[in-house]
Amino acid sequence: MGNEMVIGVDLGGTHMRTALIDLSGNILRRQKTATDISHGVQQTTQRLIAECRAQMVAAAELGGAVAGIGLGVAGKVDHKRGWVIFSPNLPAMRDYPLGPEIEQSLGLPVLMENDANAFGSGESWVGAGRGIPNWVGLTLGTGVGGCLILNGKLWNGDDLGFVGEIGHLIIHPEGPPCACGLKGCLEAHASGSALLHFVADAATQGDLTSGPLYELWNDGKLNAREIYHCSVAGDPVAKKAFSRMGWALGLALANLFTVLGIRTAIIGGGVSAGWDQFIEPLRKSLAEHSSMLVVADAVIQRSVLGDDAALLGAARLVLEHRSLTSI
Amino acid sequence: MGNEMVIGVDLGGTHMRTALIDLSGNILRRQKTATDISHGVQQTTQRLIAECRAQMVAAAELGGAVAGIGLGVAGKVDHKRGWVIFSPNLPAMRDYPLGPEIEQSLGLPVLMENDANAFGSGESWVGAGRGIPNWVGLTLGTGVGGCLILNGKLWNGDDLGFVGEIGHLIIHPEGPPCACGLKGCLEAHASGSALLHFVADAATQGDLTSGPLYELWNDGKLNAREIYHCSVAGDPVAKKAFSRMGWALGLALANLFTVLGIRTAIIGGGVSAGWDQFIEPLRKSLAEHSSMLVVADAVIQRSVLGDDAALLGAARLVLEHRSLTSI
Numbered sequence: 001m002g003n004e005m006v007i008g009v010d011l012g013g014t015h016m017r018t019a020l021i022d023l024s025g026n027i028l029r030r031q032k033t034a035t036d037i038s039h040g041v042q043q044t045t046q047r048l049i050a051e052c053r054a055q056m057v058a059a060a061e062l063g064g065a066v067a068g069i070g071l072g073v074a075g076k077v078d079h080k081r082g083w084v085i086f087s088p089n090l091p092a093m094r095d096y097p098l099g100p101e102i103e104q105s106l107g108l109p110v111l112m113e114n115d116a117n118a119f120g121s122g123e124s125w126v127g128a129g130r131g132i133p134n135w136v137g138l139t140l141g142t143g144v145g146g147c148l149i150l151n152g153k154l155w156n157g158d159d160l161g162f163v164g165e166i167g168h169l170i171i172h173p174e175g176p177p178c179a180c181g182l183k184g185c186l187e188a189h190a191s192g193s194a195l196l197h198f199v200a201d202a203a204t205q206g207d208l209t210s211g212p213l214y215e216l217w218n219d220g221k222l223n224a225r226e227i228y229h230c231s232v233a234g235d236p237v238a239k240k241a242f243s244r245m246g247w248a249l250g251l252a253l254a255n256l257f258t259v260l261g262i263r264t265a266i267i268g269g270g271v272s273a274g275w276d277q278f279i280e281p282l283r284k285s286l287a288e289h290s291s292m293l294v295v296a297d298a299v300i301q302r303s304v305l306g307d308d309a310a311l312l313g314a315a316r317l318v319l320e321h322r323s324l325t326s327i
Numbered sequence: 328m329g330n331e332m333v334i335g336v337d338l339g340g341t342h343m344r345t346a347l348i349d350l351s352g353n354i355l356r357r358q359k360t361a362t363d364i365s366h367g368v369q370q371t372t373q374r375l376i377a378e379c380r381a382q383m384v385a386a387a388e389l390g391g392a393v394a395g396i397g398l399g400v401a402g403k404v405d406h407k408r409g410w411v412i413f414s415p416n417l418p419a420m421r422d423y424p425l426g427p428e429i430e431q432s433l434g435l436p437v438l439m440e441n442d443a444n445a446f447g448s449g450e451s452w453v454g455a456g457r458g459i460p461n462w463v464g465l466t467l468g469t470g471v472g473g474c475l476i477l478n479g480k481l482w483n484g485d486d487l488g489f490v491g492e493i494g495h496l497i498i499h500p501e502g503p504p505c506a507c508g509l510k511g512c513l514e515a516h517a518s519g520s521a522l523l524h525f526v527a528d529a530a531t532q533g534d535l536t537s538g539p540l541y542e543l544w545n546d547g548k549l550n551a552r553e554i555y556h557c558s559v560a561g562d563p564v565a566k567k568a569f570s571r572m573g574w575a576l577g578l579a580l581a582n583l584f585t586v587l588g589i590r591t592a593i594i595g596g597g598v599s600a601g602w603d604q605f606i607e608p609l610r611k612s613l614a615e616h617s618s619m620l621v622v623a624d625a626v627i628q629r630s631v632l633g634d635d636a637a638l639l640g641a642a643r644l645v646l647e648h649r650s651l652t653s654i
Contacts, residue, residue: 134485146586150477157588158461162619165585170616172500173578180618251500256586258492259473261484289497291507292489 003064007055008315009071010115010307011035011048011098013089018051019308020059020066021315025126027308029058037092044090045098049105056106067322068109069102070314072118074145076161082112085161088143111317115310116145116164117154119303121320122313123266124149127305134262136166136253139269143167143179144187148260153320167191171251189248192224192271198241199227208237228274239277246278250285253300257286257293268303275302330391334382335642336398337442337634338362338375338425340416345378346635347386347393348642352453354635356385364419371417372425376432383433394649395436396429397641399445401472403488409439412488415470438644442637443472443491444481446630448647449640450593451476454632461589463493463580466596470494470506471514475587480647494518498578516575519551519598525568526554535564555601566604573605577612580627584613584620595630602629 005028010017013035020029031051037044052069059066075087082099084090099110113121120137123129129137133152139145146166148155157163167187168180175184176197188194202208203217213230216222231238253265267275279300287295303309332355337344340362347356358378364371379396386393402414409426411417426437440448447464450456456464460479466472473493475482484490494514495507502511503524515521529535530544540557543549558565580592594602606627614622630636 148586150482155477155588158590160588160590160620160624162585163588165588165619168585168618169582170498170578173498173616178618182616182618185618251497255496255582258489258495259475259583261482261487261490261492263485263487289500289509291495291505291509291512292492293487297487 003062004067005059005062005064006315006318007052007066007069008311008313009048009052009069010118010310010314011071011073011090012115013037013074013087016044016048016051017307017311018048018055019311019315020055020062021312022064023319025312025316027311028062029055031055035090037090041092041096044093045101049102052102052106066108068111068318069106070118070317071099071102071110071112072115072310072314073098073112074115077112077114078161079111079113079117079156080159082110084112109318109321111314111321113154113314113317114145115139117147118310118313118317119145119268120147120149120164120313121154121316122305122309122311123268123303124152124154124313125316126312127309128266128301128303132264134260135264135266136256136260136262137164138166138249138265138267140191140267140271141269142192144191145269166252166256169252169255171248171255186248186252190245190252194245195224195227195241195271196222198244199237202237202240211235213238224271224274228277231274231277242274242277243281245274246281246283247285249278250282250287251289253282253298254286254289254293257290257298263293263297264299264301266301266303268306268309272302330389331394332386332389332391333642333645334379334393334396335638335640336375336379336396337445337637337641338398338400338417339442340364340401340414343371343375343378344634344638345375345382346638346642347382347389348639349391350646352639352643354638355389356382358382362417364417368419368423371420372428376429379429379433393435395438395645396433397445397644398426398429398437398439399442399637399641400425400439401442404439404441405488406438406440406444406483407486409437411439436645436648438641438648440481440641440644441472442466444474445637445640445644446472446595447474447476447491447640448481448643449632449636449638450595450630451479451481451640452643453639454636455593455628455630456591459591461587462591462593463583463587463589464491465493465576465592465594467518467594467598468596469519471518472596493579493583496579496582498575498582513575513579517572517579522551522554522568522572522598523549525571526564529564529567538562540565551598551601555604558601558604569601569604570608572601573608573610574612576605577609577614578616580609580625581613581616581620584617584625590620590624591626591628593628593630595633595636599629
């Protein structure tokens with residue numbers, strides 16, 4: 001097989017990132033460009049194909065060859081056909097055969113997963129999940145993504161087009177409204193948006209009337225990072241937003257551990273940068289809501305791959321696919 | 328191998344039931360005797376061994392031989408060692424090597440699972456779960472038991488001594504108290520005990536002041552079956568008790584389907600006899616709490632094996648164990 005490599009792609013609403021990755025999970029070369037879908041889905045697809053072609057040229061220059069391309073895409077995907085069903089960050093890319101388009105242009109196998117599953121695949125390969133057969137993955141961002149690794153593999157369920165949607169676990173049936181249209185989902189408590197809503201509600205209800213956090217809200221400059229800094233600085237509303245996040249995560253994980261009979265979770269995504277503000281409330285809530293688990297046995301770990309998890313995980317899809325088809 | 332057979336045992340707090348079962352899952356012969364643990368764990372174990380010996384004699388008379396014994400036991404068991412850790416119906420049998428005791432006496436392999444897992448194993452073998460790779464099992468009784476069948480097999484998780492404990496999924500963090508010490512578990516909404524508590528609360532709060540249901544409560548004769556009859560007869564409190572049960576089951580299943588990416592549940596246990604009083608509220612709640620699943624795809628089925636599910640499932644453990652060890 002010579003010097004084989006794989007291309008991993010992380011397709012987001014703002015950027016498309018690609019990486020040339022060796023069979024041991026080392027990133028040899030990265031590229032990043034704007035996704036810019038304003039000129040249409042076709043144009044974005046052509047740009048992504050060009051990025052992959054550049055990686056193929058680079059692979060050849062390194063004396064290697066690309067065995068396939070793995071795509072991680074936010075949203076609902078049909079991983080069997082390689083179609084994007086619906087991506088909240090790329091609404092124009094609805095029911096779109098992105099995988100087959102790239103496959104035809106480049107003559108390489110293309111595999112696709114949603115970004116949370118790609119995260120799980122990456123952390124399982126060369127990250128915090130390495131060697132752990134069963135774990136729950138959570139990605140905290142604008143929303144909350146999730147995945148299940150069971151027996152060392154990404155769990156796909158009945159291939160219904162959704163799986164591991166832990167963000168939409170209803171943890172309180174009378175809880176706050178969620179973007180999905182339901183009430184009380186984990187995402188409505190534990191995402192970047194949930195932090196923002198919590199602070200905005202406090203401001204409009206008069207529980208937050210002054211100070212830096214209030215100013216941020218008043219100036220329309222509220223974001224998860226700023227709420228984090230205010231929490232670190234001791235702002236009680238920001239602290240409450242993060243402690244509610246931890247409470248919700250602990251409750252959701254307690255429920256999943258109880259049902260799955262497992263004890264490990266790995267948490268990533270941009271908002272997991274607020275770790276020190278939510279991990280203690282998370283552990284407290286996990287203990288309070290666990291009836292079966294010996295809580296000291298629980299392992300709650302932070303992602304070690306950061307932004308690279310989805311890139312690496314997408315690449316690993318190609319290797320897994322190959323080992324399946326070569327049997 | 329000649330005419331091989333297996334013994335299935337369902338060990339409950341009141342009765343121990345044994346059955347002689349052929350390799351196709353046909354029950355050839357049944358026995359039932361009182362568990363009566365009042366004379367101690369040793370005496371009960373000896374009685375169970377005598378029951379199994381009688382089945383072995385019967386097998387020989389049928390021209391067969393017993394290949395092993397499968398035990399289904401309510402409560403927490405260590406299925407790897409065959410120990411009963413704690414059984415709420417047999418509190419004297421705590422940290423007890425029931426499997427090894429029987430194995431030594433009879434010289435046959437003994438396998439053990441808790442009763443909800445045995446239910447799942449049985450329905451999967453020759454019941455409502457036959458041919459369905461992924462499903463959630465629920466047993467509605469005094470409590471709520473659960474199991475997961477994934478890729479056609481009983482899911483064991485990390486072998487922590489609990490798994491599939493769907494009865495202790497917290498569906499409402501401010502919900503009613505559960506026997507496990509927590510609040511708002513599925514079991515606190517959807518078990519026989521939960522029906523009783525609901526009616527008793529209504530009576531003590533003055534929401535139930537007359538009629539047959541009130542009389543039952545007042546006479547200390549309340550049980551799930553009577554509440555069912557009152558519900559069928561139109562009693563509004565009994566109806567509410569069952570509709571809360573359905574609401575809770577629908578919410579729990581929506582959560583599990585969302586996370587596991589599956590769509591099938593099989594419900595058994597004595598209280599599932601109230602099916603016609605809770606299935607519509609269950610379906611309504613499942614629809615209301617599902618954000619991903621196309622609700623028409625959901626399959627909510629009733630157990631077809633009834634009381635025999637655990638007996639058959641226990642027997643199947645022996646066959647599975649054999650096929651594993653003979654590889």
